[in-house]
Amino acid sequence: MNLDIYKERINRFVYKTRDNFDHLIISSPTNIRYLTSIALEPIERLFLLIISTRNEAIYIVAPELEKERVIYKCMELGIEPLIYRDSEDPYLSLANIIESNSILGVENNIPYGIIHKLGKYIELGELRLIDDYINGMRLIKDEYEIKILKEAAKINQEVIKHIIANIHAGITERELANEACVYASSLGVEKCIHPIIQSGPNTSLPHMGSSNRKISSDDVVLIDFTILYNGYVSDITRVVSIGDDTKYRKIFYVVRDAQEKAIDIIRPNIPAYLVDREARGFIEEHGYGEFFIHRTGHGIGLEVHEEPYIHSKSNIALSPGMVFTVEPGIYIPGKFGVRIEDNILVTSDGYVNLVNLPKSLSRSDYLD
Numbered sequence: 001m002n003l004d005i006y007k008e009r010i011n012r013f014v015y016k017t018r019d020n021f022d023h024l025i026i027s028s029p030t031n032i033r034y035l036t037s038i039a040l041e042p043i044e045r046l047f048l049l050i051i052s053t054r055n056e057a058i059y060i061v062a063p064e065l066e067k068e069r070v071i072y073k074c075m076e077l078g079i080e081p082l083i084y085r086d087s088e089d090p091y092l093s094l095a096n097i098i099e100s101n102s103i104l105g106v107e108n109n110i111p112y113g114i115i116h117k118l119g120k121y122i123e124l125g126e127l128r129l130i131d132d133y134i135n136g137m138r139l140i141k142d143e144y145e146i147k148i149l150k151e152a153a154k155i156n157q158e159v160i161k162h163i164i165a166n167i168h169a170g171i172t173e174r175e176l177a178n179e180a181c182v183y184a185s186s187l188g189v190e191k192c193i194h195p196i197i198q199s200g201p202n203t204s205l206p207h208m209g210s211s212n213r214k215i216s217s218d219d220v221v222l223i224d225f226t227i228l229y230n231g232y233v234s235d236i237t238r239v240v241s242i243g244d245d246t247k248y249r250k251i252f253y254v255v256r257d258a259q260e261k262a263i264d265i266i267r268p269n270i271p272a273y274l275v276d277r278e279a280r281g282f283i284e285e286h287g288y289g290e291f292f293i294h295r296t297g298h299g300i301g302l303e304v305h306e307e308p309y310i311h312s313k314s315n316i317a318l319s320p321g322m323v324f325t326v327e328p329g330i331y332i333p334g335k336f337g338v339r340i341e342d343n344i345l346v347t348s349d350g351y352v353n354l355v356n357l358p359k360s361l362s363r364s365d366y367l368d
């Protein structure tokens with residue numbers, strides 16, 4: 001594996017942060033993966049990236065059982081591995097690096113236990129958040145990331161087509177979701193994240209997830225499928241009806257047109273809230289404003305929800321390399337809901353929709 005991309009990332013990150021912190025403690029496995037390519041799921045064991053501006057050194061703290069997966073990349077990246085055994089206290093080596101009363105950079109989701117235990121060995125200095133620095137980098141995808149995100153979207157579309165082809169009266173939402181995850185694995189997907197297949201009145205609850213409800217012949221079915229492929233996310237939603245779709249049409253077309261109008265205004269330098277306003281304004285004009293109960297979209301990348309968030313207060317200027325979802329919805333409590341979601345890449349002169357699935361209530365439109 002060529003680690004040049006990661007060398008550049010970690011150097012850029014050090015350069016951006018070095019004047020404001022003495023030491024950075026990075027505990028999010030996703031951020032560590034972004035900066036080093038080292039992808040571990042440490043569960044409760046301590047796994048940290050420490051960037052020490054004071055010592056001009058970078059360390060990875062990792063348990064011995066992960067040693068083989070860590071040390072070669074560390075050598076390549078100029079990182080010093082601090083490997084500990086289960087019988088050892090890894091905080092002892094942390095306390096050797098981090099001086100008392102120094103300025104520490106941490107993520108907002110650092111487990112409190114890490115700070116608490118470190119505080120037993122040293123006098124904790126000022127804690128400052130580093131999220132803006134790292135999120136600011138992750139926000140703009142490079143060519144390598146864009147290539148994977150495009151592949152992920154392509155594969156996810158195949159999964160969604162497969163699900164739609166397999167919907168039939170009598171199958172449960174959960175059976176369909178499980179089958180879809182098996183199919184996704186056969187296409188090389190790392191994992192399915194919270195697979196949402198909802199039918200009938202369940203579609204009115206945006207993030208309910210799949211249940212044991214049996215799909216019946218005049219149901220509307222909402223498929224919101226999120227996959228992780230090669231570390232990156234695709235998150236696509238479609239709604240189809242397997243029988244008479246008359247009663248779903250009006251709301252379906254309002255959502256579809258709102259989504260397409262919102263996508264159409266995407267270009268660099270406009271504030272993200274305009275995308276939300278476009279979708280929301282259209283839905284409000286049609287009298288369904290109170291039933292659009294979530295933001296219009298969210299960034300995707302190594303995580304399912306990341307910046308840029310697309311809501312009414314989001315002032316961030318869209319820039320080439322940003323990738324986010326556009327997914328307005330209308331949810332009529334107790335009846336049904338419709339959401340349509342694509343994945344959009346901002347380019348220098350507009351956008352590319354990474355998804356080219358039909359947007360139709362009729363399942364036959366999805367079948368090859």
Ligand SMILES: [Mn+2]
Nearest residue numbers: 235325327341
């Ligand atoms: Mn989404």
